[in-house]
Amino acid sequence: MSPQTIYALASAGGRAGIAVIRVSGPEAAAALTALAGESSAEAQDHPRRATRALLDDPGTSAPIDDGLVIWFPAPNSFTGEDVSEFHLHGGPAVITGVLEALAAMAGLRMATPGEFTRRAFENGKMDLTAAEGLADLIDAETVAQRRQALRQLEGELGRLYEDWRQRLLGALAHGEAGIDFSDEDLPAGIEAAARKDVAQLERALADHLKDKRRGERLRDGYHIAIIGPPNAGKSSLLNQLARRDAAIVSSTAGTTRDVIEVHLDLGGYPVTVADTAGLRDVGEKGDTVQGSGNDEIEAEGIRRARAHAADADLRLAVFDGEAWPEADPATVGLVDDSTIVVINKCDLAPLAAPLAVNEQAALAISALTGDGIEGLLETITERVAALMNAAASPAPALTRTRHREALEECRAALGRFLALDAGAGTPELAAEDLRLAARALGRITGRVDVDDVLDVIFRDFCIGK
Ligand code: GDP
Numbered sequence: 001m002s003p004q005t006i007y008a009l010a011s012a013g014g015r016a017g018i019a020v021i022r023v024s025g026p027e028a029a030a031a032l033t034a035l036a037g038e039s040s041a042e043a044q045d046h047p048r049r050a051t052r053a054l055l056d057d058p059g060t061s062a063p064i065d066d067g068l069v070i071w072f073p074a075p076n077s078f079t080g081e082d083v084s085e086f087h088l089h090g091g092p093a094v095i096t097g098v099l100e101a102l103a104a105m106a107g108l109r110m111a112t113p114g115e116f117t118r119r120a121f122e123n124g125k126m127d128l129t130a131a132e133g134l135a136d137l138i139d140a141e142t143v144a145q146r147r148q149a150l151r152q153l154e155g156e157l158g159r160l161y162e163d164w165r166q167r168l169l170g171a172l173a174h175g176e177a178g179i180d181f182s183d184e185d186l187p188a189g190i191e192a193a194a195r196k197d198v199a200q201l202e203r204a205l206a207d208h209l210k211d212k213r214r215g216e217r218l219r220d221g222y223h224i225a226i227i228g229p230p231n232a233g234k235s236s237l238l239n240q241l242a243r244r245d246a247a248i249v250s251s252t253a254g255t256t257r258d259v260i261e262v263h264l265d266l267g268g269y270p271v272t273v274a275d276t277a278g279l280r281d282v283g284e285k286g287d288t289v290q291g292s293g294n295d296e297i298e299a300e301g302i303r304r305a306r307a308h309a310a311d312a313d314l315r316l317a318v319f320d321g322e323a324w325p326e327a328d329p330a331t332v333g334l335v336d337d338s339t340i341v342v343i344n345k346c347d348l349a350p351l352a353a354p355l356a357v358n359e360q361a362a363l364a365i366s367a368l369t370g371d372g373i374e375g376l377l378e379t380i381t382e383r384v385a386a387l388m389n390a391a392a393s394p395a396p397a398l399t400r401t402r403h404r405e406a407l408e409e410c411r412a413a414l415g416r417f418l419a420l421d422a423g424a425g426t427p428e429l430a431a432e433d434l435r436l437a438a439r440a441l442g443r444i445t446g447r448v449d450v451d452d453v454l455d456v457i458f459r460d461f462c463i464g465k
Helices: 028-036 039-045 092-103 115-122 128-139 143-153 156-180 190-209 214-220 234-243 294-311 373-390 401-419 427-445 451-459
Strands: 005-009 016-024 051-056 063-072 083-090 108-110 222-227 247-252 260-266 269-275 314-320 339-344 360-364
Touching (some): 016 028, 016 092, 016 115, 156 190, 190 401, 222 294, 234 269, 234 314
Parallel strands (some): 005 108, 222 269, 222 314, 339 360
């Protein structure tokens, strides 16, 4: 059964200078002819070049737009199928006019989210990691995210896994030869060589997995929690940070005592800073209204603050400079080497030494005047960059839990293979472990039984991609 022809607006909705509508499938040429009339022949004579075209509604012959059309004959197109593209003026009535004309044509239907990319994958235009790289590139908000996504789109990660899989298939072939033929028929040392290669691969995999989740972190953003006692100036600090040019999204408020976040671009790295409820022992202080339920709400806020602090990649512990050197014990208890210690309100009075908590040197700032904020941002950026580069190797980073799970499965199978004694007379078992390991790698790139993961991956795309 030949696939249906699909169409969709490939550019974002709303008014814009131009809009692009993409049509892919066997009826792509017919759609081009129906809308572009005579210009369609010229476009088809010049594949992959823009041709100016007056676009008319095929039903009424009413003009819709004066635009450009491009013809991409299969297999040299994004999807690998025949594709025609309509570059229109980006007004809602123009876009609707073309979409309605396409909808009225036989054999055409609106694409579902990610369907163009899914067809590209199914036609061998890209592997799954490249498709994910494309989705990440569209979502990239910072330079480092863009760099990582582009590398993945260009196939770096896919090539690494495919190379590993080929090596495993090589070892597997040797193992199976060992099952099928008696020892005398095989060159000596072949099994030892295969084992050595598998052992090397297992080490490479272990290193690849020991990456401090840098690829995943770069996709999701690096999480920082601001913690500290009430009134230390946590909200003021968050506002200071959000006001910087670095802020790429304004603050999104949750409920009063929930967590408030701002998203920053620090040196190209996406960072999410969360303000959390003030830490203290609820019920000891008298400033909550008795019996109003406020204590309960505050206790829940503190519980969330602690959970957030525990999950964060880095903590900013804010202490009240007015009370210094008396430091809030609930916050001191959370200071470790993943914490930057900040003493706020340094505008009020000189701070008494030592400027440190739990041996972590403290930075003096004023969230009111902005003193020390620049230095704090530098310190945060250094910490983030250090973490992202800690495992930096020429090899690309894995970027999704899906990759990690499959790699761990692969590694476990290799571990079982290596644990079997060489020459122990269990070649069938050994071959099965190698097969499982190769299959786990194949699932990442989409070489083997991936139907179940396809829906999950392409669902995250928008329509028209
Ligand atoms: P939070 O409860 O930790 O979020 O603290 P807030 O940010 O709400 O600040 C508590 C109080 O301290 C407010 O009245 C702020 O104006 C004040 N404050 C915050 N930072 C500073 C500072 O650096 N210097 C001075 N003098 N006051 C500050």
